[in-house]
Amino acid sequence: MxxxxxxxxxxxxxxxxxxxxxxxxxxxxIAKNNLIKKIIGMNIFQTAIFLFYISIADIEGKRAPIIxxxxxxxxxYVNPLPHVLILTAIVVCVSTTAVALTLIxxxxxxxxxxxxxKIMEAL
Amino acid sequence: xxxIIIQNLPVLIVIIPLITAFLMPIIGLFKIRYCFYTSLIxxxxxxxxxxxxxxxxxxxxxxxYHIGNWEPPYGIEYxxxxxxxxxxxxxxxxxxxxxxxxxxSVEKELPNNIALFxxxxxxxxxxxxxxxxxxxxxxxxxxxxITSLAAYTLISLGEKRDALIASFNYLIMGSIAACFxxxxxxxxxxxxxxxxxxxxxxxxxxxxxxxxxxxxVIFFIVGLSIKIALFPLHTWLPNAYTHAPSTVTALxxxxxxxxxxxxxxxxxxxxxxxxxxxHTVPVGEILSWIAAIAIILGSINAIAQxxxxxxxxxxxxxxxxxxxxxxxxxxxxxxxxxxxxxxNHAFMKGCLFLTVGxxxxxxxxxxIYDFKGLAWKMPVTMLxxxxxxxxxxxxxxxxxxxxxxxxxxxxxxxxxxxxxLVILLSSLLNAAYFFRILERALFGKYEHKTDEAPKSxxxxxxxMAIGCIVFGIFGQFMEIISKSLI
Numbered sequence: 001m002x003x004x005x006x007x008x009x010x011x012x013x014x015x016x017x018x019x020x021x022x023x024x025x026x027x028x029x030i031a032k033n034n035l036i037k038k039i040i041g042m043n044i045f046q047t048a049i050f051l052f053y054i055s056i057a058d059i060e061g062k063r064a065p066i067i068x069x070x071x072x073x074x075x076x077y078v079n080p081l082p083h084v085l086i087l088t089a090i091v092v093c094v095s096t097t098a099v100a101l102t103l104i105x106x107x108x109x110x111x112x113x114x115x116x117x118k119i120m121e122a123l
Numbered sequence: 124x125x126x127i128i129i130q131n132l133p134v135l136i137v138i139i140p141l142i143t144a145f146l147m148p149i150i151g152l153f154k155i156r157y158c159f160y161t162s163l164i165x166x167x168x169x170x171x172x173x174x175x176x177x178x179x180x181x182x183x184x185x186x187x188y189h190i191g192n193w194e195p196p197y198g199i200e201y202x203x204x205x206x207x208x209x210x211x212x213x214x215x216x217x218x219x220x221x222x223x224x225x226x227x228s229v230e231k232e233l234p235n236n237i238a239l240f241x242x243x244x245x246x247x248x249x250x251x252x253x254x255x256x257x258x259x260x261x262x263x264x265x266x267x268x269i270t271s272l273a274a275y276t277l278i279s280l281g282e283k284r285d286a287l288i289a290s291f292n293y294l295i296m297g298s299i300a301a302c303f304x305x306x307x308x309x310x311x312x313x314x315x316x317x318x319x320x321x322x323x324x325x326x327x328x329x330x331x332x333x334x335x336x337x338x339x340v341i342f343f344i345v346g347l348s349i350k351i352a353l354f355p356l357h358t359w360l361p362n363a364y365t366h367a368p369s370t371v372t373a374l375x376x377x378x379x380x381x382x383x384x385x386x387x388x389x390x391x392x393x394x395x396x397x398x399x400x401x402h403t404v405p406v407g408e409i410l411s412w413i414a415a416i417a418i419i420l421g422s423i424n425a426i427a428q429x430x431x432x433x434x435x436x437x438x439x440x441x442x443x444x445x446x447x448x449x450x451x452x453x454x455x456x457x458x459x460x461x462x463x464x465x466x467n468h469a470f471m472k473g474c475l476f477l478t479v480g481x482x483x484x485x486x487x488x489x490x491i492y493d494f495k496g497l498a499w500k501m502p503v504t505m506l507x508x509x510x511x512x513x514x515x516x517x518x519x520x521x522x523x524x525x526x527x528x529x530x531x532x533x534x535x536x537x538x539x540x541x542x543x544l545v546i547l548l549s550s551l552l553n554a555a556y557f558f559r560i561l562e563r564a565l566f567g568k569y570e571h572k573t574d575e576a577p578k579s580x581x582x583x584x585x586x587m588a589i590g591c592i593v594f595g596i597f598g599q600f601m602e603i604i605s606k607s608l609i
Contacts, residue, residue: 022306026299029295029298029299030295030299035291038295042295042298042302045298045299045302046298046302046305049302049305049306049309052306052309053309056309056312056313082312085261088261088265089264089305092264092265092268092301095268095272096268096272096294096298096301099272099275099276099294100291100294100298103275103279103287103290103291103294104291106279106287107287107288107291110284110287111284119288123285123288
């Protein structure tokens with residue numbers, strides 16, 4: 001068993017934030033009654049994952065991976081690949097949200113409510 | 124010119140339907156009738172490319188295609204081996220058959236949304252083909268989301284307002300699954316620094332004891348279990364299948380879950396090898412037990428239903444259990460049975476949902492107690508229904524028997540007799556819920572006037588039913604594919 005120190009926990013605070021946000025988002029998705037709140041939960045969940053990807057790419061004190069003409073040290077930058085992946089994942093997240101909100105709009109037109117228990121009664 | 128096209132087949136199979144999907148709304152503005160022909164042409168071209176790829180794979184072996192000429196670990200690579208070729212041909216041929224069928228069905232069920240339907244239809248096929256050709260994990264996630272978004276919207280097109288709720292629930296479940304898969308990919312990327320499947324598989328060999336890798340496997344399995352509707356996570360499936368338009372149900376039931384199972388096989392057998400998931404983390408053992416429960420409970424639930432579409436949906440839950448069972452056994456016979464069942468179930472369930480769609484198109488019947496005497500009014504449709512349902516039960520010359528045979532053989536060889544018993548018991552339960560429909564359709568008298576479904580629906584149904592007979596006899600080729608995986 002590795003000895004857990006306070007510094008070890010605090011030094012990885014971005015991962016703790018990832019874990020907490022994931023749990024908040026996941027809870028909201030499965031437990032909230034309001035459909036819009038479920039979608040907010042989904043966005044929190046997905047944003048937490050983006051935070052995780054960006055955290056693993058970052059190295060403290062290193063610069064952005066932009067080529068400058070008089071470059072001497074070529075290892076002195078952060079990994080750009082996860083950032084690019086996250087750009088794609090953001091597009092996926094936005095389109096999922098758009099589809100979900102459109103569905104909620106249609107549901108509201110049909111049922112006149114967006115509370116899940118009232119919809120289940122109406123079915 | 125021809126040479127360039129032949130060189131770029133793996134990417135063309137994705138790009139052609141993608142471009143068609145973007146053109147479809149514009150075509151719909153000019154003449155709604157052309158939408159059907161455009162998608163038919165586009166799907167035919169992908170089917171043709173599928174055949175060319177098969178030819179190339181058989182002659183020259185696995186195809187490696189580097190997008191934009193970037194070398195594999197850095198750029199996206201498309202890899203097509205035997206398993207991919209099989210999936211490509213399955214997707215394109217089933218999509219082709221369903222496209223022919225869709226014309227009359229869509230005209231009746233979705234008269235206002237024809238252009239939109241074909242846009243989503245072609246986009247859905249794009250996503251599925253993208254999943255099976257890619258050799259890059261993140262690319263696979265993006266294509267999976269394209270497919271899922273198209274599927275959510277296609278389901279919400281259903282005529283009753285329940286379809287909206289079914290679609291929304293599927294969206295919530297599907298998004299949770301997608302998030303889990305994304306976390307899994309992130310963990311794998313942290314450990315290996317690579318997204319290329321072949322590259323990951325090599326780099327993972329030293330990391331089998333790492334906790335992060337174990338966590339990644341669990342995230343992948345749970346996420347994919349939601350997507351394929353494995354038993355405790357299947358709750359989105361019955362409503363989605365019941366309320367979607369008939370064409371969409373046939374399409375999603377025969378392709379969507381199969382392609383997600385393909386992803387599971389790819390991840391378990393190609394990225395993590397058999398050694399890993401049999402000995403390090405007992406994923407195989409857990410999966411096969413869950414699958415056994417899914418098989419029995421799915422069948423029992425199906426017996427309790429009176430709506431035919433809902434009954435077939437629960438039957439899907441049980442059939443997915445068969446495929447996962449063979450995968451979890453992870454021996455040669457079990458995996459062959461699984462792969463064969465992917466093919467067989469696509470055709471059997473496709474055939475059943477198409478016939479049910481034709482019956483609803485003509486008579487509007489959904490309750491199985493109203494099937495009385497229908498066999499004499501719609502003989503061809505009910506004959507196809509009979510063939511497909513006998514095949515589901517597992518009567519020998521039909522295809523369902525052979526996949527069950529391989530699965531039973533696999534479970535006996537790995538020393539787990541109980542799974543063979545589960546397969547036998549489930550076949551009896553299948554017989555219980557199919558024979559009560561067949562009995563009603565054959566005996567009894569149909570009161571209202573009706574006649575046979577139109578030809579454009581009968582031909583696809585007949586092709587599917589012939590498929591159920593033919594694949595039973597020529598199922599041996601699947602052994603080549605499972606040999607390449609283990």
